[in-house]
Amino acid sequence: MKRKVLRVIDGETVFPPPAWMMRQAGRYLPEYRASRKEAGSFLDLCYSPDFAVEVTLQPIRRFGFDAAILFSDILVVPHVLGRDLRFEEGRGPLMTPITPDEIAALNIEGAEEKLAPVYETVNRLRNELPDETTLLGFCGAPWTVATYMIAGHGTADQAPARLFAYQHPELFEKLLNDLADISAAYLIKQLDSGADALQIFDSWSGVLDEDCFDRFCIKPVARIVAKVRSVYPDARIIGFPKGAGLLYQDYREKTGVNMLGMDWTVPFSFAKQLQAQGAVQGNLDPLRVVAGGKALDEGVDAILKHLGQGPLVFNLGHGITPQAPIEHVQQMLDRIRNQA
Secondary structure, X not given: OOOHHHHHHOOOOOOOOOXXXXXXXOOOOHHHXXXXXXXXXXXXXXXXXXXXXXXXXXXXXXXXXXXXXXXXXXXXXXXXXXXOOEEEOOOEEEXXXXXXXXXXXXXXXXXXXXXXXXXXXXXXXXXXXXXXXXXXXXXEOHHHHHHHHHHOOOOOOOHHHHHHHHHOHHHHHHHHHHHHHHHHHHHHHHHHHOOOEEEEEEOOHHHOOHHHHHHXXXXXXXXXXXXXXXXXXXXOEEEEEOOOHHHHOOHXXXXXXXXXXXXXXXXXHHHHHHXXXXXXXXXXXXXXXHHOHHHHHHHHHXXXXXXXXOOEEEEEOOOOOOOOOHHHHHHHHHHHHOOO
C-alpha cells in the first residue's frame, strides 16, 4: 500500500491527515540531546550515519509520525563547497562571509560526492524505518543558503544578501545557479539512496519584494525541480517558501513542486485556494505546541476544519521549538488521530 504522505502529495484526501513536524528530531527530545552530546559537535551528528540514523528514528519511535525527514542541515552544501561552517551554542551557524572573487571562482564540480555519508544515512533509514513511514530528503533553497554564505550568519531581514544582490547582480545569479545545480545533484543522490520524496526549504523567502522573489526564489527552485525531474520524472517535491504571503499563489505552478508547505500566517481562506490547486502542508503555529492546552486544541481543530476535507499533510508552520514539552506533541497527535 502507498504510504499516506505520498498519497496526499499525489492529491488524495486522507482523513485524519498524516502528520510530521519540521525539526522533529531536535532539542525538545531528551534522547536527541543525549545523542548530540555524545556526537561531540552538530556537524559530527550530521555526517555520522550512526548518529544521523539514530536521531532521525527517535521521534518515529516515540510518536509514530507518518514521515521521517533525513537528519542533516541545509548548510552542509556550502560546507562541502569549502566554507568554514561551524555551529556555536546560542549563535547558530557561522561562517566567513563569501567574497565576490570567491563567488566568481566557485567550482561545484563533484562537490555533492563529499556528502556520501548523508546518502549512506538515507539508505540505512529506508531499510530501518517502518514500511508505512515516508522518508523525506531535503535541501535548502538557493536564496536561503546564499543569505548565510553572504552574511556569514543569520540576520533579521537578510539585508546583507539583498544588498549584495543589488550591487552584484551577475555574481549573485551565478551563486544562485551554482547552489541550484549542486542542490539538484544532492537531491538526486538522496532519491538514488531511497528517499521517497523531497522538501526544499526557503526559510527566508518572506523578506523579498515581488521581483526579487521571482528571480531569487522561484527561478532557482524551478531549476532544481527541472534537474531532479530530468532524472526522476515522477519525483515528489514539497516547496516551503516561508513567509511568501500572496506570492504563494503561483509558486507551485512556476516552480513545479507537487505540494506547498505553508507557514502559520497563511489565512485559511487563502490556504483553501492553494489547496484547490493541489496538496498543502502545515500550518500550526509552533508556539501553540509550547502553550499546549486549549490554544493547541483550537489550533489543531481549525486546521482540520478548514483544510481536512482536501489533500493535507498536517505539520507546523515552521520547526518545533526546543522548549516545546513532549506531552504537548502527544496532545497534538492525539487530537489529530482521534478524529477518525
